[in-house]
Amino acid sequence: MTPDHRRVLIAGGGPVGLLCAWLLGRRGLPVVLFDDNDGPQADPRAATTHPATLELLSEDGIADDMARAGLIAPIFQFWDRPSGQLVAEFDHAVLKHDTRYPYVVQCEQFKTAKLILARLRNLPNVDLLFNHEIVDVAQSESSISVEVRAQDGTATYAGAYLIGADGGRSAVRKQCGIAFEGFTWPERFIVFTTPYDFEANKGYCYRSYFADPGSWCNCFKVSADGPPGLWRTVFPTDPSQPEQDLTSDAAVQALMQKFFPSPEPYEVVHRNLYVTHQRVAATFRKGRALLAGDAAHVNNPIGGMGLNGGIQDAANLCEKLTRVLLGREPDRLLDLYDLQRRTVAIEFVQEQSIANKNRLEARDPELRRRNLDELRQIAADQERARQFLLRTSMIASQRRAAALELAEA
Ligand SMILES: Cc1cc2nc3c(=O)[nH]c(=O)nc-3n(C[C@H](O)[C@H](O)[C@H](O)COP(=O)(O)OP(=O)(O)OC[C@H]3O[C@@H](n4cnc5c(N)ncnc54)[C@H](O)[C@@H]3O)c2cc1C
Numbered sequence: 001m002t003p004d005h006r007r008v009l010i011a012g013g014g015p016v017g018l019l020c021a022w023l024l025g026r027r028g029l030p031v032v033l034f035d036d037n038d039g040p041q042a043d044p045r046a047a048t049t050h051p052a053t054l055e056l057l058s059e060d061g062i063a064d065d066m067a068r069a070g071l072i073a074p075i076f077q078f079w080d081r082p083s084g085q086l087v088a089e090f091d092h093a094v095l096k097h098d099t100r101y102p103y104v105v106q107c108e109q110f111k112t113a114k115l116i117l118a119r120l121r122n123l124p125n126v127d128l129l130f131n132h133e134i135v136d137v138a139q140s141e142s143s144i145s146v147e148v149r150a151q152d153g154t155a156t157y158a159g160a161y162l163i164g165a166d167g168g169r170s171a172v173r174k175q176c177g178i179a180f181e182g183f184t185w186p187e188r189f190i191v192f193t194t195p196y197d198f199e200a201n202k203g204y205c206y207r208s209y210f211a212d213p214g215s216w217c218n219c220f221k222v223s224a225d226g227p228p229g230l231w232r233t234v235f236p237t238d239p240s241q242p243e244q245d246l247t248s249d250a251a252v253q254a255l256m257q258k259f260f261p262s263p264e265p266y267e268v269v270h271r272n273l274y275v276t277h278q279r280v281a282a283t284f285r286k287g288r289a290l291l292a293g294d295a296a297h298v299n300n301p302i303g304g305m306g307l308n309g310g311i312q313d314a315a316n317l318c319e320k321l322t323r324v325l326l327g328r329e330p331d332r333l334l335d336l337y338d339l340q341r342r343t344v345a346i347e348f349v350q351e352q353s354i355a356n357k358n359r360l361e362a363r364d365p366e367l368r369r370r371n372l373d374e375l376r377q378i379a380a381d382q383e384r385a386r387q388f389l390l391r392t393s394m395i396a397s398q399r400r401a402a403a404l405e406l407a408e409a
Contacts (some may be wrong), residue, residue, distance in 0.1 A: 002144070003265075005143075005164045006029055006030060007031070007115070007158050007159035007160055008030070008031050008032075008159055008161050009022050009033075009146055009158075009162045009163070010034070011030060011134045011146065011159070011163065011164050011165060011170070011171065011172045011295075012166035012293070013128065013292075014015050014035075014040075014113065014165060014167060014293065015070070015113045015307060015311065016165040016292050016310040016311065016314050017033055017053060017165035017316075018033070018309060019116055019314040020165055020314045020317065022119055022123070022165050023192050023315065023316050024119060025123040026027075026060075026406055027092030027322050032126075032127045033127070033129065034129045034133070034146070034148055034157075036129050036131070036133035039117075042112070044108070044110075044222075044270060045109055045271060046109040046308075047106045047109065047232070047304070048308075049053075049063075049221050049304075050304070050305075050308050051092065051095060051098075051103070051104070052103040052312065052395045054066075054100075054105060055099060055100065055391075056311060056315040057311065058100070061106070062112075066111070066112055066115065067107070069103045069115065069205055070111065071107075071219075071229065072103050073103060073104045073105070073205065073206035073220075074104070075090065075092070075104070075205045076207035076209070077089045077090075077207070077208045078209050078372075079211070080208075080372060081210045081211060081212035082212065082370065087211070087376060088376050088379035089205075089377040089379060090388065091385075092104065092389060094382055095390070098390065098395055099232060103163075104207065104219060104393070106220060106222055106398065107221075108221075108222050108224075109307055111408075112146050114211060114281045121368065127320075129150070129370075131333070133148065134147070135148070137171075137176060137289060139162075139287050140170075143159065144159060144160070144288035145157060145378055146162060157246070158401065160292060160325060161289075162196065162288060162289045162290070163291045163317065163398070167294045168277065168298045170294075172295060172395060173295050176286040176289045178291065179281070180230070180281055181280055182189075182274065182298075182350070183278055185276045185279045187277075187325055188236075188237050188239070188272070188274060188275055189236055189274045189301065190234070190236075190237050190247070191234050191270070191271070191272045191273075192232070192233050192235075192256065192268045192270070193270040194256075194266050194267055195231070195267055195269065198260070199221070201262075202260065204219055207304075210303070210362060211362070213221060213361070213366065214235060214335075216302070218234040219233045220232055233256065233259070235259075237273070246273060247271050253265050253341060256268070260263055275331060276298075280286050280296070280297045280342065280350060281342070283342070284296050284313075284337060284338040285334055290317055290321075290337065292313040292314055292341075293307070293311075294306065296313060296345065297350070297351040299349050300353050302353055302360065303352055303356045305349045305394065306349075308394055309345060309349045312341070312394070312397075312401075313337075316340060316401065317334075317341070320337050321334070336408055337407070338387070340404045340405060343404060344397040348394070348397035348400065349397070352392070352402065356395075359371045359375075
């Protein structure tokens with residue numbers, strides 16, 4: 001193949017698209033990335049980066065840079081909101097023989113994106129085209145092309161493959177006619193960001209989950225602009241209430257006070273409302289188009305698995321794409337990407353994130369008691385805690401993907 005015939009087009013400059021660009025670009029492959037924004041967006045989304053993902057980001061020190069830019073969180077806790085009791089505490093230290101990273105790193109996704117972007121700037125074979133929106137996709141047996149809208153008009157770009165990393169509303173997925181199977185939660189999720197120090201005032205660690213009949217809360221810390229950092233709380237909202245009622249000062253304070261009673265009102269510096277889905281694309285590959293990240297799968301944020309899954313897609317896909325483009329493997333290797341990553345998206349990420357939500361919001365008193373007792377028993381037994389953490393830290397899903405590759409070999 002001539003260099004131009006190996007060109008990879010990437011839709012989306014979120015963390016997944018940028019990582020794909022870097023993984024391919026540093027192997028000398030020509031890459032053009034398009035994003036409809038003017039750069040990484042700073043809205044409060046992913047922060048939790050699990051051990052299995054840190055392993056994949058160890059090259060060129062990205063994981064270490066993330067730990068420096070963010071916070072190391074070895075422990076997470078489950079609390080019972082009505083009684084105020086700590087139910088269970090899990091320490092990733094039990095994974096010390098399973099991973100080089102027996103902890104989670106809390107690093108906001110725009111910081112991760114910027115760390116990758118800085119590395120991309122040194123690669124002359126990677127073109128980053130921000131303010132460029134992909135509006136159409138067409139493919140033949142030998143190439144794929146995209147129509148791109150920019151300020152100065154539209155243009156067509158062709159390449160060997162197209163990676164659709166353009167988020168949950170993926171134009172690539174839609175243009176390729178790939179169904180996004182699953183459902184949308186009726187309740188939207190709301191995120192409040194506050195400087196209130198939950199560790200000093202309430203004894204919470206950097207990742208805490210709260211069970212409450214018919215509700216729940218995730219409370220976690222991010223480093224923000226440096227010490228002392230900020231805390232984010234995520235809650236479900238009432239589907240019948242309009243947005244202005246959910247985000248009013250009175251509603252914000254009522255929700256915060258219900259979960260975290262305090263004599264003072266909370267200072268809330270950001271409030272963001274999200275529609276949340278559980279969906280997986282019917283296939284991650286259609287000819288020369290490959291889906292990765294939120295374009296391929298979306299889930300609720302309890303457990304922090306969405307972007308982690310996307311980074312794992314990027315690593316898996318780009319390793320295979322490199323082998324194909326360098327002529328070492330036939331193109332059918334890319335079917336294995338679909339098999340591995342789609343299987344774990346369904347068997348692990350969808351399953352686990354829905355189970356996490358159900359466990360926290362269970363209403364039936366007997367079911368709640370059983371759920372919380374089970375967490376206590378798992379935390380008290382080192383081997384059961386290790387097995388539990390292998391799933392939550394996404395090591396088990398990576399092992400499942402590796403087993404699928406062996407079975408196909
Ligand atoms: C409240 C909340 C908390 C979360 N917490 C976590 C967490 O702790 N851990 C975790 O792993 N995940 C978490 N997630 C999920 C995580 O944010 C997403 O999985 C992640 O953003 C996916 O990255 P991505 O690069 O695939 O997509 P995106 O970040 O959505 O990036 C897609 C990019 O494509 C661009 N784009 C879209 N359409 C086009 C087009 N037609 N042409 C060109 N460009 C286009 C967009 O502008 C965007 O820049 C959370 C999500 C929410 C809402």
